[in-house]
Amino acid sequence: MKLSKILLATSAVGVATAGLAYAGGHMATGSFTLVSWGGAYQASQTNAYTNPYSANNPGVEFVWDESSAEAVAKLRAMNEAGNLTWDLVDVVASDALRLCDEGLAMEIDADEMLAPAPDGTSASDDFGDLLVGDCFIPQIVYSTTFGYRTDMVPDGVEPPNDICDVFDLETYPGMRSLESRPINNMEWALLCDGVAKADVYDVLATDEGQEQALAKLDTIRDSVIWWNAGADTPQLLADGEIFIGSTYNGRLFSAIVEQNQPIGMMWDAQVFDLDGWIVPAGLPEDRLARVMDFVNFATDTQRLADQAAYISYGPARLSSAPLVGNHAELGIEMAPHMPTDPNNAKNTFLYNYEFWADYRDDIDAKFQAWLAQ
Amino acid sequence: MARANSRLLKTNTSDGDRMSDTTNSGPMLAADGTPLKTSLARALRRQKLRALMLIAPLLAFVVLTFVVPIGSMLFRSVENQIVSGTLPETVEALDAWHGQDDTLPDETVFQALFFDLFRAAEAKEHTKLGSRLNYERTGLSSMFRTTGRGIDDIGEVFQDWLEDADPAFKDGITWYEMLSGTGGEDLIQERRALWANMVGEGFAGDIGFTLSGEIAALLPQTAAAYSDWAIYTAVADEDVVSEEDPWEAVYAALALDLARPETAFALTSYTGVGARPLANAIAALPSLPQIDFRAAFIEENDGWGNIENWQTIKIYSPDYTTGYFLNAIDMEKGLEGVNARPENQQLYIKLFVRTMIMSLIITGSCIFLGYPVAWLLANLPVRSANVLMILVLLPFWTSLLVRTSAWKVLLQQQGVINDILVWLGFVDDANRLILMNNSTGTIIAMTHILLPFMILPLYSVMKTIPPSYLRAAKSLGATNWTAFWRVYFPQSVPGIGAGSILVFILAIGYYITPEIVGGTDGVFISNRIAYHISSSLNWGLAAALGSILLALVLALYWLYDRIVGIDNVKLGG
Numbered sequence: 001m002k003l004s005k006i007l008l009a010t011s012a013v014g015v016a017t018a019g020l021a022y023a024g025g026h027m028a029t030g031s032f033t034l035v036s037w038g039g040a041y042q043a044s045q046t047n048a049y050t051n052p053y054s055a056n057n058p059g060v061e062f063v064w065d066e067s068s069a070e071a072v073a074k075l076r077a078m079n080e081a082g083n084l085t086w087d088l089v090d091v092v093a094s095d096a097l098r099l100c101d102e103g104l105a106m107e108i109d110a111d112e113m114l115a116p117a118p119d120g121t122s123a124s125d126d127f128g129d130l131l132v133g134d135c136f137i138p139q140i141v142y143s144t145t146f147g148y149r150t151d152m153v154p155d156g157v158e159p160p161n162d163i164c165d166v167f168d169l170e171t172y173p174g175m176r177s178l179e180s181r182p183i184n185n186m187e188w189a190l191l192c193d194g195v196a197k198a199d200v201y202d203v204l205a206t207d208e209g210q211e212q213a214l215a216k217l218d219t220i221r222d223s224v225i226w227w228n229a230g231a232d233t234p235q236l237l238a239d240g241e242i243f244i245g246s247t248y249n250g251r252l253f254s255a256i257v258e259q260n261q262p263i264g265m266m267w268d269a270q271v272f273d274l275d276g277w278i279v280p281a282g283l284p285e286d287r288l289a290r291v292m293d294f295v296n297f298a299t300d301t302q303r304l305a306d307q308a309a310y311i312s313y314g315p316a317r318l319s320s321a322p323l324v325g326n327h328a329e330l331g332i333e334m335a336p337h338m339p340t341d342p343n344n345a346k347n348t349f350l351y352n353y354e355f356w357a358d359y360r361d362d363i364d365a366k367f368q369a370w371l372a373q
Numbered sequence: 374m375a376r377a378n379s380r381l382l383k384t385n386t387s388d389g390d391r392m393s394d395t396t397n398s399g400p401m402l403a404a405d406g407t408p409l410k411t412s413l414a415r416a417l418r419r420q421k422l423r424a425l426m427l428i429a430p431l432l433a434f435v436v437l438t439f440v441v442p443i444g445s446m447l448f449r450s451v452e453n454q455i456v457s458g459t460l461p462e463t464v465e466a467l468d469a470w471h472g473q474d475d476t477l478p479d480e481t482v483f484q485a486l487f488f489d490l491f492r493a494a495e496a497k498e499h500t501k502l503g504s505r506l507n508y509e510r511t512g513l514s515s516m517f518r519t520t521g522r523g524i525d526d527i528g529e530v531f532q533d534w535l536e537d538a539d540p541a542f543k544d545g546i547t548w549y550e551m552l553s554g555t556g557g558e559d560l561i562q563e564r565r566a567l568w569a570n571m572v573g574e575g576f577a578g579d580i581g582f583t584l585s586g587e588i589a590a591l592l593p594q595t596a597a598a599y600s601d602w603a604i605y606t607a608v609a610d611e612d613v614v615s616e617e618d619p620w621e622a623v624y625a626a627l628a629l630d631l632a633r634p635e636t637a638f639a640l641t642s643y644t645g646v647g648a649r650p651l652a653n654a655i656a657a658l659p660s661l662p663q664i665d666f667r668a669a670f671i672e673e674n675d676g677w678g679n680i681e682n683w684q685t686i687k688i689y690s691p692d693y694t695t696g697y698f699l700n701a702i703d704m705e706k707g708l709e710g711v712n713a714r715p716e717n718q719q720l721y722i723k724l725f726v727r728t729m730i731m732s733l734i735i736t737g738s739c740i741f742l743g744y745p746v747a748w749l750l751a752n753l754p755v756r757s758a759n760v761l762m763i764l765v766l767l768p769f770w771t772s773l774l775v776r777t778s779a780w781k782v783l784l785q786q787q788g789v790i791n792d793i794l795v796w797l798g799f800v801d802d803a804n805r806l807i808l809m810n811n812s813t814g815t816i817i818a819m820t821h822i823l824l825p826f827m828i829l830p831l832y833s834v835m836k837t838i839p840p841s842y843l844r845a846a847k848s849l850g851a852t853n854w855t856a857f858w859r860v861y862f863p864q865s866v867p868g869i870g871a872g873s874i875l876v877f878i879l880a881i882g883y884y885i886t887p888e889i890v891g892g893t894d895g896v897f898i899s900n901r902i903a904y905h906i907s908s909s910l911n912w913g914l915a916a917a918l919g920s921i922l923l924a925l926v927l928a929l930y931w932l933y934d935r936i937v938g939i940d941n942v943k944l945g946g
Binding site for chain 2: 069072100175180225228239240241354358359361362369370372
């Protein structure tokens, strides 16, 4: 009883301060918990989003929680405990879909809540197809692709430039690293086992197709190190443990450009995926107003373009693309390092959210059983 | 305590006096006249209570942080109320369907499904159910998601028809006035309970609407659907019922009510509010679109025409299920009992066995490596023993993650150990040893990490074995080996027992080290549990796996007690 009264009182005070702040012309005050991935990615968000926002709203104090990898489970636990401590959460699109399905993320009306493009194009047109699901606010397009050791390419052989080179142990001997989950690996395996790109998901939906993909992976199985964290592959490449491995393109960018490792990019059959915000469902009014004010700012055309100056991920808005400039510290042109650059995006996949939402449990069970053999 | 004792003392003496002459005249009495037995029991009870109060904080802490979470975890592994909570009427209607032959459930099931799913979709609960059922059968997640999106369309047909029959149905107020009255409180109560079951909140409070019992008898489905809508509108949306327009489901319910021949007959004598629009609707019955919810559902998603999807819903409709436990031992529930899973999905038994075997190997190597170290510690002079002790404890104080990552640097193919071996010429540069990302890596790293848990109990037991025993054995003619094996070793067994239990039980639940250095064949069951907690969100399965692991540990503990005897375990002195 007492507790609820205290809560009521504090939220009343909260509403009152929010009201006062609004009257003063600033929407947002107080501390604000953002959840992200840490590392270079979070740094790019600090530089592009929160620093400029704080400059305009000195009352806001941002607190970062580097929990995005466990965001789905943690949000579910918070929801069950009835104690929501996060204000805004950065997740990949597939997690956003699941949070939305679970009722843990708030539904978004893009045109109402997000800023239009500078030329007046509505937000929903500007983001276009990238607004997957009902709850997801996209920020960036990233890709899962391959990096290889340039000094380990055998003499007299072209560097790998085809996804099937990963499966070609004769021409390109050495260890590989792949993510220890079926997503992406199954698609690549089918693609290199003669399945046409357009048919990949139809084939993968059948038991025979799944067997076929696993059989193809079986051919390189003894040469694969399976990774769990995005940082594993760059580390394995830097240590010379593997010849070629998959990871997120931004990780490879920083290994190549910022750390000068002898690593080359292999963009063929890269899989595009999206990362963005979700607003946890059930935020109290005052906190929600503050969050929406920030989201509106942080996902406008300029802010998304700014982020690309710190990390090689493509902005999710069409209108941001022309504004992408040079790297903020190194001064190099960012466009050629973007997964969406025409030279890199000759052959691409888009993560099939609908398919994996359905098949993930089933194929994962088979994949893990196969791994454990 | 002192006071109680002194009183007991007094009773004793006075009893002693009395005993001599009143031996057979009844129970012994204390000084205040109560029987001695009662008095003693009371004093002891008070002592016990006082002792209990001393440990009460700890007890509460243990209950709160240990018993309750474990209990809730055990509960989660069998709990399955989501299906009957979200689709209560469908589950009831499915009772009559056995699913053995190749016929889909009949129209009544699909009708129930329409109203259940409509409610669920409004409250955004249908996707939760979809994710839950997708663990059992692929495709159900999107089936529920897409159908939830299109379910308005199924009802809209009837809305259009009713509004054509009488435009008054367009206004929410028509509905409100028609259904308002008294006598329908029971139904409202019933529908509140349905909401509360599904959403998990109280759904109490005034809804600004009371149902007419007369209409509820005339138009039962309409009354139910309208009540559902009214409760949700008032409680969840916090809107005023009389000002809002009802859901499409309410229109569909009225169409269903009107389509029943007896309703038309009963309505001829109805003169209450809304009699005119109802009469108009009856008159328009010939133009009522065909009622075929089954076809409508299959059009939304053809999964509803798949008999196996329905079988899954039926199998998982009870409130409690053994399904998670069966999944956890590579079995699955079918309509006719329990089957083994297809071979290409069998995983967990293998992981349990691997976890057990590797934990045993790790325990064995800890004994092998720890015993000599503990012996040294116990027998060296104090000064050098202390230095050695610090060396044992130092890694113990270092972060687990750091130690494991350090092993990564040492063990990898281009790592320190391989480099040294290549430099020494023991290993060819082209065939470097694979020491990690497999079970070898897990065993090496975990042995090192758990070693202190073996050495410390061993040391504390060995410290208490008097060195004179060994000397005595030798002076009586024993060889070094016999003296050790027959005299020293048996006395150190309690230390081995304690260390083994500690190391084994810690190893069996280890997660982080296998995850980092285990690759694929060095991971434990706990890694799968972690996956189901944080990635797949299948907490029921994770709970079942955890419960089995807990049961295994308890069983092994019991076995250990039977064979070695838990009294023989010593952590010190």
